[in-house]
Amino acid sequence: MRWEELDREPCSLARTLSVVGDRWTLLVLRECFLRIRRFEEFEQRLGIARHVLADRLKKLTEAGVLEKTPYQERPRREEYRLTEKGLALYPALLALLDWGDKFMSGKEGPPLLRRHKTCGHVVHAVTTCSECGEALDARAMTAEPGPGAPAGFVLPQRPSNKAVDK
Amino acid sequence: MRWEELDREPCSLARTLSVVGDRWTLLVLRECFLRIRRFEEFEQRLGIARHVLADRLKKLTEAGVLEKTPYQERPRREEYRLTEKGLALYPALLALLDWGDKFMSGKEGPPLLRRHKTCGHVVHAVTTCSECGEALDARAMTAEPGPGAPAGFVLPQRPSNKAVDK
DNA sequence: CAGATTGGGTTCCAAAAAAGAACTTGTCAA
């Protein structure tokens, strides 16, 4: 499978990755959530090659995740801001961040903490069920074809092997 | 910045991406959550080049996200299974998936639905605050240096520009 | 018992993407 075909896959993860799934895009978005908005700032903070940055900003803008708005005319200068669609990526970034805090921080602990303005506490994310409100975990979930599934779509069956299934 | 330096960045997102942030790894993990466990199955379902797959499985195993266990001797055959550390990535995958369901599904709707065994409903994830339980959104959060922050670490200040801030 | 098959890889070459540095463009200020 080639990268440009990813957005046509019948899978919402693949489609999301067709927008944010390359080496740099999520780091660019991290900067956006820290309110970085200008080309030079992204470049300096990330140490990304300028043409790669230009390409990513263009693709994110075309995807409707960022929007380019002028902050001055003469000479015209533009900045990149998150749209609602971009802001909606926050839970995904937060989930990746929390995993890093938990599994990739050394004994020093996480480099950054996040405070919830609403309640005033330092917090992390808890992924809960939209229907019953309980915390979700992988073992309590099953997948099934949805309305957008292609005809004849079959989910893999749980393998009937005799593996060491302690 | 080169890719191998990513795991030393003082940022949990960068560190997480040093494990799952390349073109293929999250798709491999999607298969793992669908209980795909064998080399040939990954290859056939993903259409990934074999040596890239071998490399990704090795790296995920070294990172402690997957573990390689024999499912038969003579001839010895092994399969890859998610560890607890790997299962802990579920909220992140789910958040990316939900974003795709919401923004990347056409009018047909999402290709896959997820059912919560505990409550029996088709559900999506709601990211909530670990302290107050309210749903989290980007605008209600602020970042601050944590215990693992490098000395002299400064967060970017909100830019004091005169941008069109409707 | 020779030959094909299966699972899980490795090797090789060509194509695509990223790194790094230099060059461009429009505008203003000294």
Add this chain to the structure above:
DNA sequence: TTGACAAGTTCTTTTTTGGAACCCAATCTG
């Protein structure tokens, strides 16, 4: 008239992928 600034673009070199072929040990198959 020269320099600086912001935001790119162009060029060359290195890394990563994609695609196909090959390897190998241990069964099946005839």
